[in-house]
Structure formats: C-alpha cells, structure tokens
Amino acid sequence: MSRASWRERIEAARAERAAAARTRVRRTVSHRDGARCQVDGRSLLNFCGNDYLGLSQHFAVINALQDAAAREGGGGVASHLVCGHHALHDALERELADWLGYPRALLFGSGFLANLAVGQALLDDESLCVQDRLNHASLIDAARLAGCRLRRYPHADPEGALRQLRSLPESVAMLATDGVFSMDGDVAPLRELALVARVQKALLYVDDAHGVGVLGADGRGSVAAARLGVEEVPLQLATLGKALGGYGAAVLGDEALIGHLAETARPYLYTTALPPAQAAATLAAVKLARSEHWRRDKLRELTGRFRERARQAGLKLLDSQTPIQPVLCGDDSRALAMAQSLEQAGYWVAAIRPPTVPEGSARLRVTLSALHGVGDVDGLVAALAKARDRADLGVAVTA
Numbered sequence: 360m361s362r363a364s365w366r367e368r369i370e371a372a373r374a375e376r377a378a379a380a381r382t383r384v385r386r387t388v389s390h391r392d393g394a395r396c397q398v399d400g401r402s403l404l405n406f407c408g409n410d411y412l413g414l415s416q417h418f419a420v421i422n423a424l425q426d427a428a429a430r431e432g433g434g435g436v437a438s439h440l441v442c443g444h445h446a447l448h449d450a451l452e453r454e455l456a457d458w459l460g461y462p463r464a465l466l467f468g469s470g471f472l473a474n475l476a477v478g479q480a481l482l483d484d485e486s487l488c489v490q491d492r493l494n495h496a497s498l499i500d501a502a503r504l505a506g507c508r509l510r511r512y513p514h515a516d517p518e519g520a521l522r523q524l525r526s527l528p529e530s531v532a533m534l535a536t537d538g539v540f541s542m543d544g545d546v547a548p549l550r551e552l553a554l555v556a557r558v559q560k561a562l563l564y565v566d567d568a569h570g571v572g573v574l575g576a577d578g579r580g581s582v583a584a585a586r587l588g589v590e591e592v593p594l595q596l597a598t599l600g601k602a603l604g605g606y607g608a609a610v611l612g613d614e615a616l617i618g619h620l621a622e623t624a625r626p627y628l629y630t631t632a633l634p635p636a637q638a639a640a641t642l643a644a645v646k647l648a649r650s651e652h653w654r655r656d657k658l659r660e661l662t663g664r665f666r667e668r669a670r671q672a673g674l675k676l677l678d679s680q681t682p683i684q685p686v687l688c689g690d691d692s693r694a695l696a697m698a699q700s701l702e703q704a705g706y707w708v709a710a711i712r713p714p715t716v717p718e719g720s721a722r723l724r725v726t727l728s729a730l731h732g733v734g735d736v737d738g739l740v741a742a743l744a745k746a747r748d749r750a751d752l753g754v755a756v757t758a
C-alpha cells in the first residue's frame with residue numbers, strides 16, 4: 360500500500376471549498392483615511408473593521424507609538440520572563456486593571472494566544488469546560504488543546520450551561536463565554552451565567568473581545584454593563600486590537616490566577632513580548648476610550664439608526680444592540696453576490712460563511728465605527744437593500 364499524498368489531499372480540499380463558494384481570499388488594504396479604506400486602488404467606506412471607537416488612527420495613539428519606537432525600537436526583543444518585559448508593559452497592565460476593575464492584568468501577543476494560555480494553564484484531562492455553542496474559535500481550540508472534557512450548550516442558554524455542568528459534578532469546571540458574540544453581536548446572559556457558575560462552583564471566564572471599550576460605564580465592557588466584577592467573573596479577556604485600535608490582549612483576574620498564568624501558560628512564556636511601542640500606543644488609546652464618552656454615544660446613535668433603517672428596508676437582522684449588526688443572506692453565494700454589489704457601490708462589508716458561522720446562516724457582518732457619519736449609514740442601508748434586490752433577481756455582478 361502506498362502512502363497517501365498530502366498534496367492531493369490539500370488540492371481536493373481546495374477544490375471542494377471552491378465548488379461550495381467557500382474559497383477564502385484576502386485583499387490588500389490601506390486604512391489611511393478615517394472610516395474609508397483603499398482597496399485595489401478604490402476608496403471604499405469600511406463597514407467590516409473592529410476599530411469601533413476609531414482609535415487606530417488617532418494622533419495621540421500614533422504619537423505615542425512613534426515616540427516609544429524612537430526610544431525603544433520596534434520589536435519586543437525577547438519573552439517577558441527573559442528580558443522582554445518593559446515598564447510600558449507594566450504601565451499598560453496597571454491601566455487596564457484599574458479601568459476594568461480587576462486586581463491584575465497580564466498582556467498577551469493576541470486574544471487568540473491569550474485564550475490558548477487560559478485553557479492550557481487552567482484545564483487538563485481531569486477538568487470540564489462548558490462553552491456557548493457560538494463561542495469564538497480560540498475558546499473552543501483552547502479547550503480542545505488542553506485535552507479537557509468540552510461540552511457546549513445552546514447559544515445564550517444558561518439552563519443548558521447548568522445541565523452540562525451538572526453532567527460531570529466531580530470535575531474542576533470552567534464556564535466560558537464570549538461577552539459579545541463576534542458574529543452575531545448579541546451579549547451573553549452574564550448575570551444568569553454568573554449564578555450558574557456560582558451554584559456549580561465553576562470558574563466563569565468571559566472573553567470580552569468586542570465588549571471592552573464599547574459597552575458599560577466608561578467602556579468597561581459587558582461584565583461591568585451587567586453589574587458584575589471580579590467576584591462573579593474571576594477571569595476576563597480584553598483584546599487590544601478591536602475597540603482599542605492596537606494589537607494584543609490582556610487577561611484580567613486576581614493575583615493568584617494571573618500569577619499562575621504568568622508562571623505556567625506556554626503561550627505567555629514561550630513567545631516574544633508585545634513591542635513596548637505597541638503598549639505605549641494602547642495606553643494612549645485606553646485613556647481616550649475611558650474619557651471620550653462621545654465615541655460610545657455616537658456608536659449607540661449609529662447602531663439605532665442602522666437598525667431602524669434596515670428594518671424599514673426589510674433586511675434580515677439579528678437581535679443585536681452592539682455595533683456588530685449582521686445582515687442574514689441565506690446561502691453562501693448570495694452573501695458573496697451581495698458583498699460584491701456593495702463593493703461596486705463603494706461599501707466594504709465582509710461576507711461571513713460557514714464554517715465561521717453555522718450552515719445556512721451566511722451573512723454580511725456589518726460593523727459600525729464612531730468614525731462613520733449618519734449619511735454613511737443611510738447610504739449603506741440603501742446599498743444593502745439594492746444588493747438584496749439584485750440577488751433576489753439573480754442579477755450577475757460585473758466587475
């Protein structure tokens with residue numbers, strides 16, 4: 360018997376993705392101009408980024424990055440425990456902990472790495488991790504890599520979470536949920552989940568990648584918005600590459616949990632520290648996110664307006680009150696055709712297809728930013744309605 364060829368295997372998988380309209384392509388983009396971006400030489404209004412507060416291009420953030428890079432260089436030099444840990448990392452960790460109301464924060468290279476770190480440091484083959492069915496891929500992979508028992512419950516269903524926790528009463532357990540679901544935009548029922556976690560003595564971990572900066576008083580995220588804190592949610596994730604307009608992530612918790620992560624989590628120990636200049640930029644962004652309330656007010660206004668106009672236009676929305684406003688399209692090719700029509704009209708909205716979202720729920724993931732104007736949102740809704748009508752009529756999009 361001859362060994363199967365990995366090349367044939369990959370080519371068959373690629374052909375299968377192409378036949379199902381699931382080829383994934385990346386585009387080269389420049390974000391030089393507020394809410395607009397340049398794609399293939401055209402200026403498009405960007406409605407698919409995660410820079411919700413519009414901080415990535417703020418002059419104070421760029422100045423902080425440039426000043427720190429001029430002094431400290433552009434790289435991270437080494438891992439934190441070797442010689443990569445800098446006073447700017449300390450300052451950012453302190454600022455994040457103070458803002459979000461946690462005793463300690465620990466920086467990571469990205470949210471994906473941070474979730475892997477939490478799983479690897481806290482879960483093993485004797486523990487149980489109970490997760491929402493729509494949690495981010497990095498949380499699911501964290502549990503899989505940790506080799507624990509992973510049980511998933513129906514979306515936003517605290518009773519489902521309780522049932523899963525009860526199914527293995529002996530094991531050490533973690534209950535993990537997105538705070539804001541990245542592809543649906545809804546907020547997890549955190550108060551109910553906190554109750555379930557307390558009754559079941561499970562550690563509640565909230566991945567608030569899309570909530571920090573956007574929700575709650577002073578942008579303190581979905582945990583604070585639910586009037587919860589470190590007592591009920593002992594561990595949470597804040598990402599720095601979304602509302603904070605930078606790159607990286609932080610896990611927040613008490614001294615024991617964070618100290619344990621810092622000493623044992625392989626995705627913390629065996630990787631290069633975030634460049635100090637990036638920490639300086641994020642420090643400037645956190646200060647803006649904390650103090651400039653108008654950004655959140657504007658986002659709320661734009662979100663309300665988008666929903667009202669989209670409903671009037673008969674677009675299929677989900678039950679989200681956050682700046683993530685998916686428009687359901689049905690099948691994959693329809694989502695792609697609508698994204699293409701939008702691009703022709705000058706709007707960039709990404710078509711999100713399975714396996715990122717469940718089968719039959721391909722969508723245009725519209726995201727709003729404080730940099731958008733009311734006219735931008737109205738124009739987008741009109742373009743979405745037109746794209747939908749063209750897709751209904753089966754009108755081909757010409758380049």
Ligand SMILES: Cc1ncc(COP(=O)(O)O)c(C=O)c1O
Binds near residue numbers: 469472598608
């Ligand atoms: C809910 C959630 N968690 C974690 C991540 C990963 O964060 P990062 O992009 O910093 O790796 C994402 C990224 O999209 C996310 O949506």
